[in-house]
Amino acid sequence: MMSKRQTQQLLAVFDVVNRAHDHPSVEQIHQRVRERMPRVSLGTVYRNLQKLASERRVSLVQIRNRPARYDAVVDAHDHFVCEHCHVVLDLAPSKARLDLQQLEHQGFAVRSHALTFYGQCPNCRGGRKGRQRNSQMTTAPA
Amino acid sequence: MMSKRQTQQLLAVFDVVNRAHDHPSVEQIHQRVRERMPRVSLGTVYRNLQKLASERRVSLVQIRNRPARYDAVVDAHDHFVCEHCHVVLDLAPSKARLDLQQLEHQGFAVRSHALTFYGQCPNCRGGRKGRQRNSQMTTAPA
DNA sequence: TTTTTTGCAAACCATTTGCAATTAG
DNA sequence: CTAATTGCAAATGGTTTGCAAAAAA
Numbered sequence: 001m002m003s004k005r006q007t008q009q010l011l012a013v014f015d016v017v018n019r020a021h022d023h024p025s026v027e028q029i030h031q032r033v034r035e036r037m038p039r040v041s042l043g044t045v046y047r048n049l050q051k052l053a054s055e056r057r058v059s060l061v062q063i064r065n066r067p068a069r070y071d072a073v074v075d076a077h078d079h080f081v082c083e084h085c086h087v088v089l090d091l092a093p094s095k096a097r098l099d100l101q102q103l104e105h106q107g108f109a110v111r112s113h114a115l116t117f118y119g120q121c122p123n124c125r126g127g128r129k130g131r132q133r134n135s136q137m138t139t140a141p142a
Numbered sequence: 143m144m145s146k147r148q149t150q151q152l153l154a155v156f157d158v159v160n161r162a163h164d165h166p167s168v169e170q171i172h173q174r175v176r177e178r179m180p181r182v183s184l185g186t187v188y189r190n191l192q193k194l195a196s197e198r199r200v201s202l203v204q205i206r207n208r209p210a211r212y213d214a215v216v217d218a219h220d221h222f223v224c225e226h227c228h229v230v231l232d233l234a235p236s237k238a239r240l241d242l243q244q245l246e247h248q249g250f251a252v253r254s255h256a257l258t259f260y261g262q263c264p265n266c267r268g269g270r271k272g273r274q275r276n277s278q279m280t281t282a283p284a
Numbered sequence: 285t286t287t288t289t290t291g292c293a294a295a296c297c298a299t300t301t302g303c304a305a306t307t308a309g
Numbered sequence: 310c311t312a313a314t315t316g317c318a319a320a321t322g323g324t325t326t327g328c329a330a331a332a333a334a
Contacts, residue, residue, distance in 0.1 A: 064204050109262040110261040113259045114258050
């Protein structure tokens with residue numbers, strides 16, 4: 001499903017995801033694209049995000065009970081989702097050691113996996129005034 | 143949010159999930175409950191599943207691009223989702239070693255996590271006639 | 285009796301889709 | 310040109326909700 005045409009809209013969606021460090025939702029991506037191209041429709045953003053994800057140029061991060069988020073980091077990595085402020089943090093390096101080979105030996109063809117931790121982020125855990133956003137960390141804090 | 147009343151509907155939903163070994167969707171649970179209690183509404187099934195999940199008497203399994211599934215196994219375990227037949231398999235023992243402590247030391251309060259592998263199950267990988275359902279395995283096959 | 289839970293239907297929200305108009309190649 | 314892509318709006322699909330009636334405690 002490789003793109004046949006490089007439209008302005010596709011380029012803008014890709015660019016917005018790439019500059020973002022906050023795992024934006026589709027709505028947020030739409031808003032940010034509209035800042036530059038006011039007539040872009042939400043449907044087009046959905047279509048282009050799907051296309052980009054299928055080409056592995058962006059990655060989809062699914063979160064329990066919340067709209068999907070998108071990530072410019074396309075290589076396998078895990079996430080932490082704060083159930084209080086809903087920030088999504090990339091966890092690098094991974095806190096997991098997986099035995100993919102064992103699954104393969106058992107006959108599974110593993111294409112991908114998703115590992116997501118849920119709980120409270122350091123900010124929300126410590127802070128008393130709750131509900132902050134965009135801690136802007138790519139790696140876990142000190 | 144502990145149940146205040148033991149209704150027939152709550153009992154039936156719990157029982158259906160407990161007898162199921164196929165990680166049924168809400169629709170499927172609804173159908174199975176209706177076999178015994180034809181007037182139970184879908185809304186009631188949703189409400190009772192939420193209640194049971196919040197009490198950790200059943201567990202919710204979220205899957206990419208598919209409706210939620212429910213599991214009678216409530217202790218932490220991982221899943222394999224077949225992208226071909228959409229079967230959901232419990233993976234026991236876990237194919238992952240997680241370093242929860244490292245996250246805690248970094249200030250995160252980890253409440254739960256989800257680890258799901260996606261790909262083709264042994265049946266679909268080998269078989270030529272595709273799209274089978276309910277391999278009925280709790281553990282990975284030989 | 286009192287309060288929770290139900291059934292029903294409507295509402296909701298995220299996402300997808302049909303189609304005529306636009307645009308990249 | 311002409312096929313892929315867009316904008317728009319309507320449709321979908323899963324899930325939630327308001328409310329009067331039913332049923333636990």
